[in-house]
Amino acid sequence: MRLAPLEQLSPRQAEISERITSRRGGTRGPFLVWLRSPELCERVEALGAFCRFESALPLRLRELSLLIASRHFDAQYSWNAHIEKAVDAGVAREGLERLARREDPGFVDDEEQLLYRFATEILEDHFVSDETFAAGLATFGDQGLVDLIGSLGNFSMLAMLLNTFQVDLQPGRPEPFPDIHGFTRVESAGHHGGRTEPV
Structure with a gap:
């Protein structure tokens, strides 16, 4: 640190x-x-x-929002601290492994994939499309969407703090992102801020 x-x-x-x-x-x-x-x-x-x-969001979606912000900001500490919590809450590990590789996670659960789409649009594009907003409102309700934005803001601030002050990874835990070593990006090819097109 x-x-x-x-x-x-x-x-x-x-x-x-x-x-x-x-x-x-x-x-x-x-x-x-x-x-x-x-x-x-x-x-x-x-x-x-x-x-x-x-938060009004179910536990698995709270944990997923944290992991999405962690991957967006390359915050390995918070990813390591929460990936098992997300899996235990019901998020598919395979989808999270794709997210860690900056791939579309392709979650089978419709709510999880919608939350990923909603969060990715606001984090990367800084706007949410009418279609995604309408789907989010129908699925999560107005309180759920407000809580989601609050969560993404909070978890983004956490990620920025971890990386700015270089908070050490937990002892014995691996580096979870293939393009990040320590606090340095080691591979810029294909970097799109957190999303690649589905394969």
């Missing part, structure tokens, strides 16, 4: 760290960076907890 370890926490940092540990089982990874700005950390943690645990 680019920042030196936190040797001693201020009373406010310690208070927030204890709260994070009570909810998440430890203060690790990105929170060791967020704590440098304790008031931001408190708000980011609350938003992240809502997106992960309380």
